[in-house]
Amino acid sequence: MKNKSEKIKNRYNRISKIYDILESPMESMSMGKWRELLIEKIEGEKILEVGIGTGKNLDYYPSDLNITGIDFSEKMLEKAKQKNSNKDNIKIIEMDAENMEFDDNTFDTVITSCVFCSVPDPIKGLKEIRRVCKNNGKIIMLEHMRSDKKVIGGFMDIINFIPVNIWGANINRRTINNLKKAGFKKEHIEDMNLWSDIVKLIEIRNQK
Template identity: 70%
Template sequence: MTEQNTKIKNRYNRISKVYDLMEKPMESMMMDDWRKELFEKIEGTKMLEVGVGTGKNLPYYPADKKVTGIDFSEKMLSKAKNKSEGKGHITLLEMDAENMTFDDNTFDTVMTSCVFCSVPDPVQGLKEIRRVCKENGKIMMLEHMRSSKPVIGKIMDVVNFIPLHIWGANINRQTLENLEKAGFKKETITYKNVWSDIVKIIEITNEK
């Protein structure tokens, strides 16, 4: 793990006790509806959630799916484990999104939810998702990113240092561009703006 990865991991460990409280304002902005829409499009039986955090998505997985969730913060993961107690279809592992230990072509669907603002090397993390997802598998993402509107985008650039230094999240990531840098074909990527052009639901067919 790089020095930058360790630094951000430590930040998430530090805020794990108050993370759910910090996210309440965002959760109130229709996150429940957005998550439901995201989960309507999962396919297959083997699911991977990258950056499971405190486990906010875990209640949305049907019991007939085999779910693996990973996170590089052991203290965030312990919160998720409390929420998954008694759910035999869910396995949670401490793992770095940039260096997953899974075999190629393991999962039918890979999920992320407000994760690629904080992966230190987002392109490497997306390459790993592409690798472990099966050929023609599904990748579903609910992500916030830099606005393409000139004024808003510049404001996000200016204030980005605040969330970055508090807990390691960048609010000005350009995730659609990063997907193409990671090898995903533009024609396989579709998205829907759900809050301005900042929060998007992204759907990808994993053509290799």
């Protein structure tokens, strides 16, 4: 898995300069509104954003929150730090989502946005999120995933190799199932469809 992780990290480093351009079609699909909704759901003051990337959520955070953002791509983080130059409440750290250096039960809320399509071992990453989030804390995810509709889901499976080989993102991850495999209980997971059943807002109460 280490070799796979390095391979994906290198792909993100390689495309970091044009990443925001590549993502612009998705950003034009109400992503700003969805990011606002994601941030509105935050509870507590100590917040972790996993996979902060180029910092697309930075402008949405209120100044009274203590934000830590992590990503394993140093080149993506360079972009995020440029956007974050005047925000003292946000700390950006190079760190792997699968092997976080934080203590157990550190954060009130953990958020992700379009991250678990590219974490090499998503179940391991989700277990780490569960570990560092406080008991009864909140996990909020804005994620795209494989459609459960037979034709659409099948098509996503067929073309998945394209984004995987360009920058390491899977369009056919079954993130709800992966959450259950990572130890989250079905009754603690709520999801809302934002665009068909492909883009979802997921809220999880972290009952340990």
